[in-house]
Amino acid sequence: MSRDRDATDRRTFLAGSAALGAAGLAGCTGLIGGDDGEEESTVFGQIGSGRADRPEPEGTKIEDLPDLEGELHVYSGRGEFLVGTLLDDLEEYYEDFTIEPRYGNSSELVNQIAEEGDGTPADVFYTVDAAALGALADEGRSRELSDDVLEMVREEFRTDYWIGTSGRARTIPYNTDALSEDDMPDDIQAYTDFDGDLGWAPSYGSCQGFVTAMRLLEGEETTREWLEGITESGITAYNDEFAVCQAIADGEIDAGFTNHYYIQRVLDGSPDAPIATSFTEGDAGAVFDVAGAAVTDAADDPELAENFVRHLLSAQAQEYFATETFEYPLIPDVEPVGELPTIDELDVPDLDLSRLSELEPTIDLMREVGIDT
Template structure:
């Protein structure tokens, strides 16, 4: 497999050493429980309000040796001060609030007022409230929900100093900016398959004797529906309909979420499946000897990188504070928090992913406008037509 610059890399080297993760937790869209997210007790000092990486970094052997990381440090940003109303879309099982608590400890005059919603619920609430919304920031785990709010003209353009550290595809039109990424991946059972058995294109899965006969998916899960939406946008409705039908005909097994898919692969109940990358890491963290690894497809919907992100609402009277808060989400410390507590992909260079994962630059995601992932209704209609939902 080659990266976006044409360099080759091994499609099966990504979970080496992950079994030592122990206490490190994973985040996703499912509301599943997470590991300990408390700060380390042996970290650097935070004198004069400066933040130390160890106060943000997750615990466990998986994150040992992570030092001298790049990016912009919190101590180099303007201080946070005042009240900020933040709508949390998803909230990563409480981890967003944990990060807010860390920022509150650094800045005693900063008072984040967080309100929890589901991703779609949060977006719909803001759209319903429109210009009267009390929210200053919408911080959501899903690009589609952010784009839905932006599509209604309710977000403010983010300043260049906010979005500059993040690749352009993760801040479309500067109406929101990605804070942590998640890659579509193919967990597979290493006792049943090798990485070479996994097709490089997701469109080839129905015709692959190696994978089609024992594969799992979670059609009711938001991440899977975003994947199908990406397929519909890239391949067209007819090709997506045919792919879904062929996968149904091949006997794809249905699960309620992608953690269960990844667990079933580790158990040998399935040979392979479709899931966001961090679910396999979560399985390996609790089951270090599980015969589980990840493969990645290339340049297609199966290689989609979706993202959590934040938007500043145009009706906010706290624009400067809100923009500064988003800059803090992209600080080295916050990016390390996302990488080591949620196993997400950092959005800024200088903060590597954990677990031997390939970097974003080594992956080959499709060229797609993430804002269009909000166009979910045609996808749901198509999935119902085929009988997947």
């Protein structure tokens, strides 16, 4: 990854990241799962999974990781409602370890770290998408991570300066009363001629990130033609991607374009809902973005900061992401919730994830086609 992008490009990049990251966080509201009435167990102290139908998670256990000791300042672009329990339980597990979190908008936190310079208290930047992680690296404010940390996840979900800790896959949810798996194309371009009623959320950051991926992978003209074809098909617009999935489950539409965890959110509330997940292969419809972490160049104790990142990739933390936020774990030893392919079975396109924040040309293109963003 280049660390020499000029300052103007970096600020444009960060502005786009604000919209994408904020929507990603907003869209996760209400995703915290678990079975009602069950006694809550701590993330790192629990035995087995928090869900009765899941085995004990595999992978590196917290017991096999270096102890955490000292004070760590974490600037978090992930909402407290999503990761607060995880951080609190980590503090509880280690008697002499304290986390001082600062929650906020991802891009604003990047700008804050940059403006604070060498005096920033931030040791770790933990955030919702690769765009903000890439922006921090482009500012020159991330440390290179150790090889043994980087090797914990697949290379497409990391760079030398940041690492993914959980992920979300683009999917095509569909109504199982109206369609079968065989009816679902594995090529995103085929959906301009789809035999069924489609829905999407074009004003939503995740959807705009998906169109951005198509523009980067296929070029502007192909993306324009796809957008024109989709709108001419009469696709229905919704305010967010959970609403798209609920409309599919309710039979209002037949299929749509969303992140995978909205489907799991519907099923968590209504296990018998007629909704299932399909995937395209190797194109923009199969983009996989990550939440992740970086160690800042000003970290007081870089070793402690790296060990904290290792804990985010522990078996227990990965199980938490799978069962509580319905995200994809990034280690192959922990499976996602639902009838989904594993992380190693996904056919994701070759794309620099940090470029998904390049939203301005995408929004301009969508508006030119007549799409209300």
